[in-house]
Amino acid sequence: xxxxxEVVLLGGDGMPALMGRVERVLETVGAGHGPALGRPxxxxxxxxxxxxxxxxxxxxxxxxxxEALVRAAAAVELIHMATLVHDDVVDAAxxxxxxxxxFAADGRPAAVATGDFLFSRSFGLLAExxxxxxxxxxxxxxxxxxxxxxxxxxxxYRIDVAEERYLQRCELKTARLFAAACxxxxxxxxRPAAVATALEAYGTRLGLAFQMLDDLLDVxxxxxxxxxxxxxxxxxGTVTLPLILARRSDPELGExxxxxxxxxxxxxxxxxxxxxxxxxDGTRAxxxxxxxxxxxxxxxxxxxxxxxxxxxIADRIAERYA
Amino acid sequence: xxxxxEVVLLGGDGMPALMGRVERVLETVGAGHGPALGRPxxxxxxxxxxxxxxxxxxxxxxxxxxEALVRAAAAVELIHMATLVHDDVVDAAxxxxxxxxxFAADGRPAAVATGDFLFSRSFGLLAExxxxxxxxxxxxxxxxxxxxxxxxxxxxYRIDVAEERYLQRCELKTARLFAAACxxxxxxxxRPAAVATALEAYGTRLGLAFQMLDDLLDVxxxxxxxxxxxxxxxxxGTVTLPLILARRSDPELGExxxxxxxxxxxxxxxxxxxxxxxxxDGTRAxxxxxxxxxxxxxxxxxxxxxxxxxxxIADRIAERYA
Numbered sequence: 264x265x266x267x268x269e270v271v272l273l274g275g276d277g278m279p280a281l282m283g284r285v286e287r288v289l290e291t292v293g294a295g296h297g298p299a300l301g302r303p304x305x306x307x308x309x310x311x312x313x314x315x316x317x318x319x320x321x322x323x324x325x326x327x328x329x330e331a332l333v334r335a336a337a338a339v340e341l342i343h344m345a346t347l348v349h350d351d352v353v354d355a356a357x358x359x360x361x362x363x364x365x366f367a368a369d370g371r372p373a374a375v376a377t378g379d380f381l382f383s384r385s386f387g388l389l390a391e392x393x394x395x396x397x398x399x400x401x402x403x404x405x406x407x408x409x410x411x412x413x414x415x416x417x418x419x420y421r422i423d424v425a426e427e428r429y430l431q432r433c434e435l436k437t438a439r440l441f442a443a444a445c446x447x448x449x450x451x452x453x454r455p456a457a458v459a460t461a462l463e464a465y466g467t468r469l470g471l472a473f474q475m476l477d478d479l480l481d482v483x484x485x486x487x488x489x490x491x492x493x494x495x496x497x498x499x500g501t502v503t504l505p506l507i508l509a510r511r512s513d514p515e516l517g518e519x520x521x522x523x524x525x526x527x528x529x530x531x532x533x534x535x536x537x538x539x540x541x542x543x544d545g546t547r548a549x550x551x552x553x554x555x556x557x558x559x560x561x562x563x564x565x566x567x568x569x570x571x572x573x574x575x576i577a578d579r580i581a582e583r584y585a
Numbered sequence: 586x587x588x589x590x591e592v593v594l595l596g597g598d599g600m601p602a603l604m605g606r607v608e609r610v611l612e613t614v615g616a617g618h619g620p621a622l623g624r625p626x627x628x629x630x631x632x633x634x635x636x637x638x639x640x641x642x643x644x645x646x647x648x649x650x651x652e653a654l655v656r657a658a659a660a661v662e663l664i665h666m667a668t669l670v671h672d673d674v675v676d677a678a679x680x681x682x683x684x685x686x687x688f689a690a691d692g693r694p695a696a697v698a699t700g701d702f703l704f705s706r707s708f709g710l711l712a713e714x715x716x717x718x719x720x721x722x723x724x725x726x727x728x729x730x731x732x733x734x735x736x737x738x739x740x741x742y743r744i745d746v747a748e749e750r751y752l753q754r755c756e757l758k759t760a761r762l763f764a765a766a767c768x769x770x771x772x773x774x775x776r777p778a779a780v781a782t783a784l785e786a787y788g789t790r791l792g793l794a795f796q797m798l799d800d801l802l803d804v805x806x807x808x809x810x811x812x813x814x815x816x817x818x819x820x821x822g823t824v825t826l827p828l829i830l831a832r833r834s835d836p837e838l839g840e841x842x843x844x845x846x847x848x849x850x851x852x853x854x855x856x857x858x859x860x861x862x863x864x865x866d867g868t869r870a871x872x873x874x875x876x877x878x879x880x881x882x883x884x885x886x887x888x889x890x891x892x893x894x895x896x897x898i899a900d901r902i903a904e905r906y907a
Contacts, residue, residue, distance in 0.1 A: 349701060353694040372675040375697070376734040379671060383727030386708050390721040398720050399712040405705030412698040
């Protein structure tokens with residue numbers, strides 16, 4: 264994603280080289296186990312993505328750029344990848360980022376094992392840092408991810424889910440890993456506790472905004488931009504902020520039986536109905552407020568060489584979805 | 586399992602209380618997240634099982650019985666449980682130990698997330714021990730488990746799989762976690778490196794024997810004893826030692842197309858054919874040799890209060906399947 268590539272550059276002259284080192288660590292993860300064992304993991308990691316989480320680790324860690332920081336960055340990306348591989352098992356998804364998923368290419372057993380493999384490699388890699396607080400931070404984030412996934416499945420098809428509950432889910436399934444990325448960067452660079460806390464607060468708010476805008480895009484599209492049809496969340500029974508807000512001005516939306524929404528056309532018609540309310544603007548406004556809060560959280564704790572790229576990332580995320 | 590209950594007693598007067606403390610740690614894992622989030626995990630943990638791996642941790646840790654040892658024991662069991670929950674997803678298994686699996690009760694999404702939840706809780710719990718070597722040991726074992734699962738799926742339906750390859754799979758998917766349990770006990774009790782190595786060697790051999798005898802039982806039954814029909818491995822396309830050995834005296838067995846084995850009757854007929862060769866005795870003999878090697882590995886490194894219950898466990902495992 265070009266916006267993040269630009270932000271990599273904002274991270275300082277050394278950032279592209281550091282990100283390159285993270286990539287090389289990721290490449291070694293699947294290596295050395297023969298084609299049958301390592302290939303699904305290697306393919307997953309090579310498929311790329313925004314690498315936003317490792318970038319947060321590196322920026323929050325500052326220019327130190329030692330091995331511990333690179334390992335922490337790679338460890339966070341491995342967890343993110345593990346959850347994507349498992350999500351694709353759950354959704355029986357055939358494509359991700361235009362490539363076949365492990366589930367599609369190698370079947371469910373290999374995909375479950377590949378996710379587990381990536382999880383365990385992540386902890387193994389971070390264990391090399393010999394810093395228990397880092398392992399605990401990552402473990403807590405993983406724990407939150409699993410709880411978020413369970414909460415989302417539990418809420419499936421509940422059209423009346425409360426906004427508070429939605430926010431809690433976003434925190435668990437997205438914001439905690441963003442926060443952990445920022446905290447890990449601070450820990451690996453041995454920053455003072457107050458700095459780590461400020462960076463973590465930034466990560467939480469950024470993650471919430473990121474998830475909210477992702478949910479917005481699922482309703483607003485356009486498909487050319489997102490690479491997928493509108494309304495996929497609705498087809499999954501996942502109720503997100505746009506629908507929660509839309510219910511308020513169009514109460515009939517609160518009566519829809521989501522289990523009956525089984526066609527793409529039906530889902531897109533619902534998206535149109537949500538878009539006819541002020542809900543999309545409301546979602547954008549809430550995300551924009553979170554982006555502001557994220558930047559404010561950095562306060563006076565962080566020096567400009569760190570604050571500038573973090574503020575820039577927050578703005579780019581907000582813009583991308585505006 | 587009564588044999589292990591007896592061995593718990595052999596572990597010394599304090600062992601039942603220690604195992605009780607492990608159970609209480611396991612009970613807390615699913616607690617505090619509301620019924621929807623914690624219940625699948627709690628149910629899985631409450632469903633019991635032999636608790637053989639935590640018992641190994643505790644015995645290898647000796648009478649110390651401090652919190653670190655109890656946490657290590659619980660962490661190993663959490664990993665074991667996580668892999669069972671994920672295995673049930675892969676196999677679409679409805680029952681385990683006579684109870685509904687998470688997959689059956691809550692569906693695939695909840696089961697994938699519950700496995701991830703148990704994995705992350707395990708690392709979070711062990712991180713409290715503030716001992717990097719322990720995290721590394723557990724991570725390496727998890728990594729092996731996932732590689733073992735991938736290797737087994739890769740080998741599926743290959744009737745000509747080599748004995749060496751089979752042994753490698755047993756090591757990855759079973760023996761490494763047994764070895765890690767023994768090593769974690771030694772580490773948590775701060776035993777000398779030579780002792781940890783000896784205990785780990787014991788665990789590896791015990792785990793290999795355990796897996797081999799489990800594979801034997803799948804062919805020999807009887808179903809009344811195993812709680813499942815004979816030949817389930819064959820129906821999965823999993824080629825194990827009995828078939829590998831049977832091929833040698835009944836070469837036509839090496840020509841069977843396992844993909845065509847789709848009925849229970851067909852699988853049981855194949856089991857009968859394997860049983861008509863010396864393969865079951867051969868498997869038993871190999872497992873018995875491994876049990877002897879396990880006990881020998883303890884050598885002079887381990888004092889009798891540890892050696893006795895470990896030797897007893899090895900003998901009980903061998904007897905149970907004899």
